[in-house]
Amino acid sequence: MPANRPDQIMLVETDPALAEVLAESIAPRLDAQITRAASAEAALDTDLFEPHDAFIGRLDLPGLDGLELAARILAVRRRPFFLIGDALSAPQAIHALRLGVNGFFTKPFDLADLLDSLDLTLYAYNEARRQQRRQRQLRQLVRRVVRQRRDLNSRMDLICRDLVQAHRRLVSRVLAQESRPRESV
Amino acid sequence: MSVLTARPSSGDSQRDSSRVESPAGQQQRVEMILAQIDQLPTLPTIALRVLEATQSSTSALKAVAELISTDPSLTARILALVRRAHVGVRADYLTVLRAVVLLGLETVRSAVLSIKVFDTFSALEPGEGAAFDRTEFWKHSFAVACAARQLTSQAPKGSAARRISPEQAFIAGLLHDLGKIALDACLPKSYARVVKVAAARRVCLCDLEREFFGVDHMVVGRRLALRWKLPSYVPDVCWLHHHPIDALPASIQFPGHIAVVHLADQWVRRQRLGYSGHIDFQPLAPLAEKAGVDERLLDELMAPLIEQVEQQCAVVGLGEVSTVKLYNRALADANEELSRLNLALTQTSRRLHVRTRGVDAVAQFTGRLSVTDDLLDVCRAAASSWRELLSAPLSAVFVCPPRWGSQLCTMAWEAADRAGSDVFPLPGDCVPRATTETRPIEPPAWSQLILEHCRMRNGNGDDQSAINDPQSPREWRMLPIVHGGELLGGVCFTVSAESPAAEERDESTDESLLAALGLALAGAISRADAGRLHEELATAHRQLRQAQDQLLRTRSLSMIAEMAAGAAHELNNPLAVISGRAQMLAMQFADPQDRQAVEVIHEQAVRCSQIVTELMAFAKPASPSPARVALSALLQPILRQWLDSCPLSAAQLTWHVADPAVTIYADISQVTTILDALIANALQATRPETARVHVNSLSRGSDETVVISVEDNGVGMTPEVAEHALDPFFSYRPAGRGRGLGLSKAHRLSEINGGRLWLESTPGKGTTVWVELPARPR
Numbered sequence: 001m002p003a004n005r006p007d008q009i010m011l012v013e014t015d016p017a018l019a020e021v022l023a024e025s026i027a028p029r030l031d032a033q034i035t036r037a038a039s040a041e042a043a044l045d046t047d048l049f050e051p052h053d054a055f056i057g058r059l060d061l062p063g064l065d066g067l068e069l070a071a072r073i074l075a076v077r078r079r080p081f082f083l084i085g086d087a088l089s090a091p092q093a094i095h096a097l098r099l100g101v102n103g104f105f106t107k108p109f110d111l112a113d114l115l116d117s118l119d120l121t122l123y124a125y126n127e128a129r130r131q132q133r134r135q136r137q138l139r140q141l142v143r144r145v146v147r148q149r150r151d152l153n154s155r156m157d158l159i160c161r162d163l164v165q166a167h168r169r170l171v172s173r174v175l176a177q178e179s180r181p182r183e184s185v
Numbered sequence: 186m187s188v189l190t191a192r193p194s195s196g197d198s199q200r201d202s203s204r205v206e207s208p209a210g211q212q213q214r215v216e217m218i219l220a221q222i223d224q225l226p227t228l229p230t231i232a233l234r235v236l237e238a239t240q241s242s243t244s245a246l247k248a249v250a251e252l253i254s255t256d257p258s259l260t261a262r263i264l265a266l267v268r269r270a271h272v273g274v275r276a277d278y279l280t281v282l283r284a285v286v287l288l289g290l291e292t293v294r295s296a297v298l299s300i301k302v303f304d305t306f307s308a309l310e311p312g313e314g315a316a317f318d319r320t321e322f323w324k325h326s327f328a329v330a331c332a333a334r335q336l337t338s339q340a341p342k343g344s345a346a347r348r349i350s351p352e353q354a355f356i357a358g359l360l361h362d363l364g365k366i367a368l369d370a371c372l373p374k375s376y377a378r379v380v381k382v383a384a385a386r387r388v389c390l391c392d393l394e395r396e397f398f399g400v401d402h403m404v405v406g407r408r409l410a411l412r413w414k415l416p417s418y419v420p421d422v423c424w425l426h427h428h429p430i431d432a433l434p435a436s437i438q439f440p441g442h443i444a445v446v447h448l449a450d451q452w453v454r455r456q457r458l459g460y461s462g463h464i465d466f467q468p469l470a471p472l473a474e475k476a477g478v479d480e481r482l483l484d485e486l487m488a489p490l491i492e493q494v495e496q497q498c499a500v501v502g503l504g505e506v507s508t509v510k511l512y513n514r515a516l517a518d519a520n521e522e523l524s525r526l527n528l529a530l531t532q533t534s535r536r537l538h539v540r541t542r543g544v545d546a547v548a549q550f551t552g553r554l555s556v557t558d559d560l561l562d563v564c565r566a567a568a569s570s571w572r573e574l575l576s577a578p579l580s581a582v583f584v585c586p587p588r589w590g591s592q593l594c595t596m597a598w599e600a601a602d603r604a605g606s607d608v609f610p611l612p613g614d615c616v617p618r619a620t621t622e623t624r625p626i627e628p629p630a631w632s633q634l635i636l637e638h639c640r641m642r643n644g645n646g647d648d649q650s651a652i653n654d655p656q657s658p659r660e661w662r663m664l665p666i667v668h669g670g671e672l673l674g675g676v677c678f679t680v681s682a683e684s685p686a687a688e689e690r691d692e693s694t695d696e697s698l699l700a701a702l703g704l705a706l707a708g709a710i711s712r713a714d715a716g717r718l719h720e721e722l723a724t725a726h727r728q729l730r731q732a733q734d735q736l737l738r739t740r741s742l743s744m745i746a747e748m749a750a751g752a753a754h755e756l757n758n759p760l761a762v763i764s765g766r767a768q769m770l771a772m773q774f775a776d777p778q779d780r781q782a783v784e785v786i787h788e789q790a791v792r793c794s795q796i797v798t799e800l801m802a803f804a805k806p807a808s809p810s811p812a813r814v815a816l817s818a819l820l821q822p823i824l825r826q827w828l829d830s831c832p833l834s835a836a837q838l839t840w841h842v843a844d845p846a847v848t849i850y851a852d853i854s855q856v857t858t859i860l861d862a863l864i865a866n867a868l869q870a871t872r873p874e875t876a877r878v879h880v881n882s883l884s885r886g887s888d889e890t891v892v893i894s895v896e897d898n899g900v901g902m903t904p905e906v907a908e909h910a911l912d913p914f915f916s917y918r919p920a921g922r923g924r925g926l927g928l929s930k931a932h933r934l935s936e937i938n939g940g941r942l943w944l945e946s947t948p949g950k951g952t953t954v955w956v957e958l959p960a961r962p963r
Contacts, residue, residue: 015758021765025772086757087798089807107757108764108790111772 007032007122008050012043012057012069013084018107022056029115030122040064044072052079054122059085059092059104067092070099080121084109215399221371222405226308228413231256232301236416239294249293250282262300263293266500291352296500298415299330299359303501309370317369317380318460322362323501324494324511325459330358331493332449335486336478345441345477357422357442358449360415364406364423365462368394383462390462391427403427418442426450430475444476452483457518458494458511543694546574547701554705560584561606563709564597567676567702572599574698577678582702584666584674586710594674664695668703673710676702745913746804753797753804760797764790803913803930809852809938813961816849816882816891817842823860824880832873838864840880847884849891849958851938856958859934859942862927863895863954870899870952884960890940891960896953902946910944931956939963 009032013019023034035052037043040061046052055073059066066083074081083096083104096104102121105114231252238249253259260281267284285293303323333354340346369376379397383390394401406423418439425433426446433440451472454461473480491511550570554563564582572580581598597606664676676699767786774780824840831838849856860880867878879896902910913929928944931954935942940958 017762018758018765021762021769025765025769086754087801107761108794109761111765111768
C-alpha cells in the first residue's frame, strides 16, 4: 500500500452546482480524490467495490436519507462522515452523534470552517491508521526475531550434543592409545 | 217463555239492567214484552157478548137487557147511568130493558165496554208509588172519547166525520191509549220510570217507550185490541192515532176514525184534561180539516165535554169528579206549565246575561291588546279585564312559563284606584303552583308577595288599608292559566263576601276569558322567545363571522407558511452555491478590495439564509414539549438577560408576578421565545431614554390560565396597524429595522401551546400585549 496515496472522499449531494463547489474547494486543499454520488444507494454501491476514506452526505436525500447512509457506512468501518443540510432537529442531532457522525454543516457553508474540520478529521484518521499500520509491522518483526532465536537455540543444542559426542570419542581413543605402548615396551 | 211470563217482575228487572243490547237481543225483548201483554186477562165474556149482540141493528133489545141482567154490577152501573142521563125517570119504574131502550144500543155498548175495560185494569192496579196516574189517564181517555163522539155527532152533514157512528168514535177515543195502561199493568216499575223520565226530560212518552222497551204503546195497544177481538177499527186507532193522516197507508180501513181520534186527542191535550204523557201540540186547523170537522166546532166543545167526562167517570166509578174540579185542575196544570216555562226562561236569560258579560270581557281584553304588546302589557290588560269581569277589589295576573325555569315571574296587578306591574324572581319555595280548581287559598306566601309588591309600588302603607282591611274579610282565589296543556301562570283575585258579582259568575265565562288570557299570554311568551332567539341568532351569526374570519386568516396564514417553507428550502441550495463560490473566489484573490467584495456576497447570502431559516421556523414550528414551570422562575432569567443586554435601567424595565406560586404549562423554550419577541417589540417601539416596559402576570378563570402582559409607553399603533400587527412580515417600522416576524411568531407559538395572544394599542400612548397560557395540563 503506497504511503502517500491521495484520500478518497465520497460526496453525496443531489444539487450538481453545490457538489461542484464543494468538490472544487475540497480537492485541491486536502489533496484528495472526490467521488460524487447523487443518492445514498449509489454511494453504498460504489463504496462496496472501492472503499472510501471519508464521506460528506446531504441530510435530506431521496430514498435513504443522510442519517441512514451514515449508519450503513459506519457499520462497515469507522470513517470520517460529515452531514450537510438546512437544519438539524434535536432528535436528529442526538441520533447522528450516536452513529458517530463527525460533524454537521448548515447551508450556506463557511468553506474555511468546513475544510478545516474535514482536513483535521482526515489527518487524525490517517494518523490513526498510520499508527495502526506501524504497530502491526512491529508486531510482525518481534514475532520473526523470536522465531529466529528459537531456531538458533535448537541449532546450538545440536552442536553442543555433537561436541559432547566427539569429546567422548576422543577420550575413548586416547584411552585406547595409552594402553597399546605398554605392550610394545 | 212460560217461565218468563209466569214471573213478569223478574223479566222487568232484567230489562232494566241491560239497556244496551244487540238488535237480535232487542227483538227478543220486544217479543217477551208482547208475550206478557198476551198474558193479560182477557176482556170478560159478557162484554164481548154485549158487543156481539149490539153489533146488528136487528138485535133484540130484550136479549141485550138479559145479558146485562146476568152481571149485577154491570146492571147497577147501567141503571145509574140512566138515572144520571134521564133525571125524570122514576127509580121504581126502571128496569134493565127500559134502561137499554132509553139509552139506545150504541150507548149501552160503549158503556159496557168502558166499564169492563176499566174493571179489567182496575184488577191489575199496581201498589203505592206508581208514577202512572190511572185516574188522570182515564180522564184523558174519557175526554178524548167524549170529544170524538161530540165531533162526529155535530159534524156537518155529508162530511167524513159525519159518516162515523158517534158511539164508534167514542169507543175508539176511549181505547186509543190502551197500550199505555197495558204496559203499566205488565211492567209497572219500568213504566213508572219511563213516565218519570219523560216528565223530567220533557220529551214525548212514545220515544222513551221505544228507548226503554223497544216497543211503544201504539203497537202494544193494537196487539191487545186484536187479542181481545175488539171491533176492527179499534186496533187501527190504537196503532195509528199518532200517525199523520196524509201518510196513512191506503189499505187502512178506517182513516176517518183515526183522523177524528187524532184531532180529539190533540184538542184534549190542549185543554189539559187528564194525563196524556205528551207535551207536543200540533196546530188544530189542519187536523180538523182532514177529519172533516169545522174548526169552530172545537170552541163549542168544552162546556158539554166536561159534563160528559164527569158522567162517564161516575159510570165507571172513578170517584166524584165535579165539573168545577175538572176546570180547576185543567187551569192549575196549565199554570204549572206556564210557571215552569217562565222559570226556565229566567234561568236561560240570566245565563245568557252572564255569558254576555264574559264575551264582553273577552272582547274588551282583546281590544286592549296590540300586536306589539310584550308580556307585561298583556298581563296588565289581563288583570284589568279580570277585575272588571268579577268586580273584584284586587286582581293580579302572573306568568312564570315553565320553559323559563319558572323562577322569573312577570306579574301585573290592578286594584280599585291603582295598578302596577313587575318582573321579579320568586324564592324557590314561593313558586306559585296554580291549582285546577277555584278553591279558596290561604293568604299565603303568594298573596303576601303580591301585597308586598303593591306596598312597594305605592310607597306608603296607608293605601293598603283598603286591601288589607281586616273588617272586610276577603277570599283569595286563584285560577290557572293553561294553554296547549302547559301551565303558564295564574290569575289571583280577591272576592269579598258581599260581592254581588260572585253569585253571577259562570264557570264557562271564566273559562272563556282564561282561554283568551292563555292564548294572549302564550302569544306574548312566544314573541318574547322569538325576540330572544333573534338576539341569540344575531350573536351566533356575529360569532360565526368572527370564527370564519379567523379561519380564513389561519388558512391563508398556513398556506403562506407552507409556501414560505417550500420556497425557503429551495432557496438554501442556490444560496449555498453563491456563498461557496464567493468564498472560493476570496481565497484566490490576492487584492484585499476584491476579497472584501466577494466576502460581502458571502455575508448577504448568509443573511438571506437566516431569513429563510426564520421563515421556516415560523411556518413549521417544532411541536411543543410542554412542562409545568413556575412563572417567576421563568421570567426572572429572561428579564435579567434583557437588563444586561439592553440600554434600559432596572427602573425602566420592571416586572411583577402577582402570585409567586403560579405556574404555566407550556414549552419553556417557546415561551422564552415569545417573551423575548414581546420585549424586543416593546423596546423597538420606544426610545431608550424615555422607555418604560412593564411585565405583569395574573391568574385568570379560576386559575385555569395565566395572562402575561407586556406594556410599553412607545409610539403605539393606529387601529389599522394594530389590526395587522400579528400578520407575518408586517412591520409598521421603517424598512430595515426588523423582519416583522416577532409578534406573529409569538402569536403562533402561544397558539400551539394552547394559549392566545392579543394586543391593545393607542397611538402616542403605547401598546400592551397579552399572552394567555394554560396554567396546568388540560
